[in-house]
Amino acid sequence: TFNGTWKIDRNDNYEKFMEQMGINVMKRKLAAHDNLKVVIEQTGDKFHVKEGSNFRTLELDFTLGVTFEYSLADGTELSGSWTMEGDMLKGIFMRKDNGKQLTTTRIVQGDELIQSYNYEGVDAKRIFKRV
Template sequence: MPASLCGTWDMISNVNFDGYMSALGISVYLRKIALRLKLRKVIEQQGDQYIIKTLSTFRNYAISFKTGQVFEEFTKGLDNRHIKSTVTWQGNKLTCEQVGEKKNRGWAHWVEGDKLHLELHCDGEVCKQVFKKNVNE
């Protein structure tokens, strides 16, 4: 059984976020703003339903899904695309494949020790983010 991803997590590192956003076609202006943000992840599980919220002072984004089921996702406020997403467990990683206009798009979350890792990929670009559990949890 994989480690629980649930909790509130604060970003401590963010590698190649600009390259990833560029691959998504996000404007230089929005990329400059996004690169300054310290993101917070809130991950909840209610039965077989997951809710992942990405929070910042600029914009928030949330998705809700059941693993193994295809769902329609609108990446409002990110790159504003309609995609079909499927989230599954692959070993200890919660992975998402996103099918749409951009090739080889998706992400993976996993826990190692006291850190939450997130790898975002799109069209050959990979962004690696690391989060530490919020001490006020």
């Protein structure tokens, strides 16, 4: 289950990923230590997510398979949806500014939530621990 409070523990190749996203070095340095915390509440195919970081706090709702809008901390707007494949959440999002695709997955392994990202051939992971 994805339900619970998840706090960022470590990143893998996130710096390179952000660079590929076109984020400048100043913002990358800050974002690498954003203290991201995500609270996930799943009820059937509906999710309520609370996100908190050094940059912002926000809450959002989405339903599996239903397109919604999401803005990154730097203002980049995405549109897309999550679906469930087995135990894995798979997200396919499109950047509104350039039409390029960002894919992401979430999976729980033990006491960790692993979120993977791909953008334009660069993969990264952010690994969260259950609080």
